[in-house]
Amino acid sequence: MASLQLKRVDPWTVLKISLIVSVVMFFVWMIAVGILYLSLGSMDVWSRINQTFNTLTSADAAAGGSGDLVSAARVFSITAVIGAINIVLFTALATVAAFVYNAAAAMSGGVELTLGERD
Template sequence: MATPEPITGQERRDKPAPLKAPRKAHLVLRRVEPWSAMKFSFVVSLVCFVVLFVAVAVLYGVLSALGVFDSIVNTVTQLTVADGKTNSGIDIKSWFEPVRILGYTALLGAVNVVLITALSTLGSVIYNVASDLVGGVEVTFSEAE
């Protein structure tokens, strides 16, 4: 009996590997829990609020260090002064105080958190009603070839 010759590494590489079809997963999103949507959107909107607040604080610091607010106050004061008296009863300098700017930013951010959370929760309820009528969103995932 003849002994078979061993297959070397080069001979193994010459043979093409059998091709496998990519795997596919077919999913249907039929329901979104409103409570989960509310919690998730609340956390995301809080993160956006923090980012907004920090961005405004940094921007205010940079503009204040560059003297932009002082220039605006001086320009408005020069335009409204007649005979040594200001014609407007408005204290323009108080408009650019950090407490006022950051306070309005906090107020706007809080309103955004409430609105984004409420609208996302309402959106999930509307999606659930529409999904009951049309069957949901169908998604197919497949591996890259």
């Protein structure tokens, strides 16, 4: 068995790894929203929402609607903006967390790990 202490985490490495993880999670997010959008579209949910929205917002119900509330372009553009914000926030927070850990580890000695061989 070996007992080790994690005294410092390199912020540059944390930034690179968190950026890679957040970009991968962005693509997972986009695929999940796409699957959900297609699933609800196949159940005719979006057309009913759009029809109800057009009925409620049009001055004359027979004149037609002012446009769809839910469309693929709108859903995926909002999803992309939220995903981009998440990339920036996740990367920044992970990097700040590395600096905070380094400061705390300098005061307390870091996290102690005990490593052992497999049986």
